[in-house]
Amino acid sequence: MLTKPPITFDVVARDGDARAGILTTRRGIIETPVFMPVGTVGTVKATRFEALEELDARIILGNTYHLWLRPGVDVIRAGGGLHKFIGWPRALLTDSGGFQVWSLGALRKISEEGTEFRSQIDGSLRFLSPEVSMEVQAALGSDIVMVFDECAPGKATYDQARVSLGLTARWAKRSRQKFDELQLEGSDMGSIGTTHPEDTRLGSPHCPVAAPAIPALSEELTGAQALFGIVQGAAHRDLRRESLERTVEIGFDGYAIGGLSVGEEKPVMWEVIDEIVPLMPPNRPRYLMGVGTPEDLIEAVAQGVDMFDCVLPTRNGRTGQAFTSRGKLNVKNAQWTEDQRPLDESCLCSVCRRHSRAYLRHLHQTGEMLGGILLTHHNLAFFLDTMRGVRQSIRSGDFPEFRRNFIERLTASGE
């Protein structure tokens, strides 16, 4: 029996190994390669959702671990799922919590069953497992769910990485099973097809607010959540291959490479990407988790990666660092005190069109909230515009030139 899938993915152009695709989710169409801004606790920090729409962000991330601890599943269910709770009608991807729990280091205890740890909020003892992670992600109602995995440190020995990937494979199977059960039970709060459009209204009768419209569901899709598998194996290429094989055997809607950018040397990351990406199913989206700088994104696209997320544009925006086409610019520097130029003279974002480096430096020096907001906006614009340029160049067959020019400009001296 042929059943509809929760997402579709079509590669529409190739240039070398780089590919441009169309990922259709139940909440709209996403052109790939795509950068997904990170919305850890239900907010892309210092950014209004209207601004994300202005930047044409089609998909953002939410963190299962953080949202599970606070505000908790009950509050989000009562709010009608994460989309409604935060007022974002477009696509959401949630991670599984595996990475955050791993980051707790000595504060967590891992067993076959799952991971026990103390909440950073109130010190209570909590337990996260594949089943719990799938339940939380069903309550969040995200459009793309990630399996619960165990992340081995970048410098894990062969034996450590081997044990870890075995656990990840068994957890992936349990994630798949629980996920399927929850879909059948109808626990997915973001399901499309069963909700009524009027449910999406924001505001109250006394204070009406324009409702963000949910995109119409493509007839090709089920309206259910999609589930992505995660490849682990630290820096060991044969373990990475084994992890990929075992993940593909279970079968997922997309495949992610996890456990990179976690303490290993940069060349090691590229070795793993080199080895694994060409072996990933060509007809499914490939997602490189937690990476990276603009130059990393371009290089990974050249290897055939389709999806990225990273906290860099938002985190650096709050600490006074701008990403520009000519490299990083620190607004704290005294040299910008009277500089009337925009952050990036080739950027068309609303911040660069309106404000000078001098003003942005002033905001930073006086500790004004707006400083971080404006810098974050520009940084997100830079990442999203870069990916737009990448997509266009792949479609028009001049990605190698785009890549060369981009890197040359970035590394050229001067501002």
Ligand SMILES: [Zn+2]
């Ligand atoms: Zn800008």
